[in-house]
Amino acid sequence: MIITFMTDFGTKDGYVGSVKGVLLKEAPDALIVDVTHEIPPFNIPQAAYCLLNYYNSFPDRTVHLVVVDPGVGSERKPLIIQTMNYHFVGPDNGVFDFVLKKEAYRAFEILPELVNPEGYSSTFHGRDIFAPAAALLAKGVKPEEIGAPLDRVIINDKKELACQGNICKIPIVSVDHFGNIIFALSREDLKHWKKSIKLVNFKTFSSQTILEYYAQQEPGKPLALWNSQNMLEIALTQGRAADFFNVNPEKDRAVIELTDVS
Amino acid sequence: MIITFMTDFGTKDGYVGSVKGVLLKEAPDALIVDVTHEIPPFNIPQAAYCLLNYYNSFPDRTVHLVVVDPGVGSERKPLIIQTMNYHFVGPDNGVFDFVLKKEAYRAFEILPELVNPEGYSSTFHGRDIFAPAAALLAKGVKPEEIGAPLDRVIINDKKELACQGNICKIPIVSVDHFGNIIFALSREDLKHWKKSIKLVNFKTFSSQTILEYYAQQEPGKPLALWNSQNMLEIALTQGRAADFFNVNPEKDRAVIELTDVS
Amino acid sequence: MIITFMTDFGTKDGYVGSVKGVLLKEAPDALIVDVTHEIPPFNIPQAAYCLLNYYNSFPDRTVHLVVVDPGVGSERKPLIIQTMNYHFVGPDNGVFDFVLKKEAYRAFEILPELVNPEGYSSTFHGRDIFAPAAALLAKGVKPEEIGAPLDRVIINDKKELACQGNICKIPIVSVDHFGNIIFALSREDLKHWKKSIKLVNFKTFSSQTILEYYAQQEPGKPLALWNSQNMLEIALTQGRAADFFNVNPEKDRAVIELTDVS
Numbered sequence: 208m209i210i211t212f213m214t215d216f217g218t219k220d221g222y223v224g225s226v227k228g229v230l231l232k233e234a235p236d237a238l239i240v241d242v243t244h245e246i247p248p249f250n251i252p253q254a255a256y257c258l259l260n261y262y263n264s265f266p267d268r269t270v271h272l273v274v275v276d277p278g279v280g281s282e283r284k285p286l287i288i289q290t291m292n293y294h295f296v297g298p299d300n301g302v303f304d305f306v307l308k309k310e311a312y313r314a315f316e317i318l319p320e321l322v323n324p325e326g327y328s329s330t331f332h333g334r335d336i337f338a339p340a341a342a343l344l345a346k347g348v349k350p351e352e353i354g355a356p357l358d359r360v361i362i363n364d365k366k367e368l369a370c371q372g373n374i375c376k377i378p379i380v381s382v383d384h385f386g387n388i389i390f391a392l393s394r395e396d397l398k399h400w401k402k403s404i405k406l407v408n409f410k411t412f413s414s415q416t417i418l419e420y421y422a423q424q425e426p427g428k429p430l431a432l433w434n435s436q437n438m439l440e441i442a443l444t445q446g447r448a449a450d451f452f453n454v455n456p457e458k459d460r461a462v463i464e465l466t467d468v469s
Numbered sequence: 470m471i472i473t474f475m476t477d478f479g480t481k482d483g484y485v486g487s488v489k490g491v492l493l494k495e496a497p498d499a500l501i502v503d504v505t506h507e508i509p510p511f512n513i514p515q516a517a518y519c520l521l522n523y524y525n526s527f528p529d530r531t532v533h534l535v536v537v538d539p540g541v542g543s544e545r546k547p548l549i550i551q552t553m554n555y556h557f558v559g560p561d562n563g564v565f566d567f568v569l570k571k572e573a574y575r576a577f578e579i580l581p582e583l584v585n586p587e588g589y590s591s592t593f594h595g596r597d598i599f600a601p602a603a604a605l606l607a608k609g610v611k612p613e614e615i616g617a618p619l620d621r622v623i624i625n626d627k628k629e630l631a632c633q634g635n636i637c638k639i640p641i642v643s644v645d646h647f648g649n650i651i652f653a654l655s656r657e658d659l660k661h662w663k664k665s666i667k668l669v670n671f672k673t674f675s676s677q678t679i680l681e682y683y684a685q686q687e688p689g690k691p692l693a694l695w696n697s698q699n700m701l702e703i704a705l706t707q708g709r710a711a712d713f714f715n716v717n718p719e720k721d722r723a724v725i726e727l728t729d730v731s
Numbered sequence: 732m733i734i735t736f737m738t739d740f741g742t743k744d745g746y747v748g749s750v751k752g753v754l755l756k757e758a759p760d761a762l763i764v765d766v767t768h769e770i771p772p773f774n775i776p777q778a779a780y781c782l783l784n785y786y787n788s789f790p791d792r793t794v795h796l797v798v799v800d801p802g803v804g805s806e807r808k809p810l811i812i813q814t815m816n817y818h819f820v821g822p823d824n825g826v827f828d829f830v831l832k833k834e835a836y837r838a839f840e841i842l843p844e845l846v847n848p849e850g851y852s853s854t855f856h857g858r859d860i861f862a863p864a865a866a867l868l869a870k871g872v873k874p875e876e877i878g879a880p881l882d883r884v885i886i887n888d889k890k891e892l893a894c895q896g897n898i899c900k901i902p903i904v905s906v907d908h909f910g911n912i913i914f915a916l917s918r919e920d921l922k923h924w925k926k927s928i929k930l931v932n933f934k935t936f937s938s939q940t941i942l943e944y945y946a947q948q949e950p951g952k953p954l955a956l957w958n959s960q961n962m963l964e965i966a967l968t969q970g971r972a973a974d975f976f977n978v979n980p981e982k983d984r985a986v987i988e989l990t991d992v993s
Contacts, residue, residue, distance in 0.1 A: 227527075253743065280685070383743075422802060478908060503765065
């Protein structure tokens with residue numbers, strides 16, 4: 208069984224190593240797949256976007272372990288999310304925002320004494336609660352055997368898109384490794400609304416065309432395109448759009464004008 | 470059989486890849502577990518601290534391969550350390566300091582001609598000596614079959630804590646990825662001495678309380694706590710203590726006042 | 732079967748994770764070995780040098796997947812390179828330069844509709860074309876079943892060494908993680924030419940001796956040596972030669988004087 212593994216720990220301190228040891232002790236036959244340990248510390252929206260990009264490319268029954276957990280030791284609950292095809296394990300702080308939007312799910316609060324009867328630290332739930340829970344799920348234990356059903360989970364997403372008539376302001380979801388700027392608008396949203404894009408404005412950039420790939424624009428010039436997740440992206444061919452536009456991911460918005468699809 | 474793998478190589482040059490190839494050629498059934506390749510170049514104390522954090526979370530018989538090796542090609546010996554549960558492979562330069570303090574062990578000097586009869590480079594013992602040795606151990610070869618017993622190994626630890634009566638100066642072991650400052654004092658030390666902490670001073674910070682988790686302090690304020698390894702740590706809730714205090718890990722010391730446990 | 736994996740994606744966005752999911756869905760028994768995801772974005776020469784360092788340390792029949800692909804979506808072809816012992820999968824842009832120089836090979840252009848009948852994006856061939864091709868090869872599919880034979884592949888290498896009589900100017904292949912400077916000259920080149928080195932000059936450094944390991948020079952002083960790949964390297968014992976010499980990897984050249992081997 209596969210356990211994917213995402214954290215904001217970095218690797219140099221051995222914290223990631225210690226979690227892997229716990230996983231392999233509890234579930235010796237599990238295949239641990241590193242996704243990343245380089246989420247910027249405590250950056251929950253980046254963790255949520257990262258998860259969106261990979262979770263559904265994995266085989267059914269994969270367990271997705273996500274430990275980006277600024278509130279460790281506080282009241283925040285340890286979660287299991289069960290969807291049609293996957294289990295997700297991590298803190299109840301918004302790291303599962305995109306999954307919860309896209310999937311039907313059941314939520315459980317992990318009961319620490321059931322996953323780690325030997326006791327657990329107050330500062331490292333990744334090792335002491337989340338890893339044992341993920342290992343047990345990978346071995347076929349059911350969420351209800353180690354957790355209590357939960358009615359509500361926390362949605363962190365504070366930056367919703369805002370529309371007035373056909374004009375929408377779209378917040379930034381992520382600036383990726385290549386400096387591409389990804390916005391909170393998908394092709395599915397437009398299809399759902401029966402709209403198409405007439406105009407995209409972002410700072411000095413304005414375009415009536417949403418392209419399909421980077422090489423459709425000449426190097427050094429910005430373009431808007433639907434990216435590989437079908438989300439709106441502004442990029443700079445063979446350059447870094449985020450630097451070109453001096454982007455502030457918290458504050459900047461794209462402004463788009465929509466038109467009805469006939 | 471599991472082989473964990475820690476280096477200071479970074480990954481972009483393919484040196485880590487070449488070692489993995491050697492391991493898999495020699496021991497095709499071994500499970501290679503990346504711990505980190507981001508130890509700061511030549512930083513032996515950080516490697517020792519990293520190893521402390523993960524080695525004993527792994528299943529028995531795991532082989533821990535550590536290649537942080539500024540003295541490659543010089544007189545420094547290639548080592549195997551055998552403890553009750555594990556084998557360790559790496560240079561004799563202090564990377565095993567914490568393990569040697571905590572575990573009963575036997576030490577062996579690897580005999581290169583026995584692990585790599587085809588010959589080896591003078592600049593890349595990770596690939597040519599340590600990896601073949603680790604692979605052989607993972608396959609069940611005994612240390613005495615590829616190494617010569619060694620009476621003494623090198624302890625690198627130059628920064629010991631220093632006490633006068635009940636006042637101790639505690640050096641810094643590591644500044645971790647989150648900017649937490651970890652000191653060379655553990656709960657076990659206090660238990661052993663039959664002492665408890667009356668007061669911790671570090672630069673502008675002073676506290677009579679050692680907390681259990683970060684969320685016990687409000688964001689932006691420093692706290693002292695016992696971390697997940699039961700070591701003394703000074704942290705800043707949701708911030709970087711090392712930046713807050715402008716820490717020099719080589720020179721700065723915490724000063725603690727102890728009191729007898731009755 | 733082993734699939735090694737190199738990209739310039741970084742890991743924080745989950746793009747690497749999504750490719751791993753595709754590989755494991757298509758080839759559940761494959762062993763994915765991370766080489767690096769930290770190639771500097773779009774740096775094809777660094778990818779080529781990285782690959783040189785690890786490809787032939789792996790067991791026969793390993794599939795080497797390389798996705799450093801600034802031209803994604805353009806005319807550049809998706810490639811399979813077949814050598815005596817390995818398959819290589821990646822873009823036709825020079826990432827295989829060193830392999831093509833050292834190995835006899837056959838080249839194929841991947842036919843996307845044969846590896847991904849469900850269709851593919853224009854921006855993420857790593858996930859949609861290269862990964863399915865690598866997975867199929869790992870499962871034993873033959874290159875000719877998913878690709879068309881190709882007569883010519885692109886060689887990116889623009890920085891050739893230039894000799895006039897016994898004086899050669901040698902460009903820089905890579906500056907590695909430790910700041911070592913690696914030059915485009917190997918021991919095999921000299922053997923082939925029946926020459927040996929009489930003098931190496933690089934900026935302020937001049938030496939008549941090519942050493943074997945770092946510790947032969949005192950700390951803080953530069954040296955020339957044959958590195959673990961038998962390539963000419965200028966290093967600084969326990970320091971960073973690239974910083975010491977303020978290197979420009981694009982422009983700087985070593986100048987060597989050769990002499991006949993009698």
